[in-house]
Amino acid sequence: MSKVKACLVCNKTSEEIPVTKFNYQDSKFYICPQHIPVLIHKPQELIGLLDGADKLKGV
Ligand SMILES: [Zn+2]
Numbered sequence: 001m002s003k004v005k006a007c008l009v010c011n012k013t014s015e016e017i018p019v020t021k022f023n024y025q026d027s028k029f030y031i032c033p034q035h036i037p038v039l040i041h042k043p044q045e046l047i048g049l050l051d052g053a054d055k056l057k058g059v
Pocket of ligand 1: 007008009010011012031032033034035
């Protein structure tokens with residue numbers, strides 16, 4: 001079975017909810033529409049979930 005496409009934050013999979021793929025540094029991750037604002041505005045909340053999140057700045 002291929003790697004599950006699941007939201008980085010809530011772990012809902014693409015079976016349950018649409019998820020968008022992001023490429024960051026040399027890796028990629030998936031996030032659902034509900035959590036895209038977290039990525040944009042509060043990336044510090046992703047520290048521990050996403051490698052390098054501490055380098056992101058919220059807008
Ligand atoms: Zn989510």
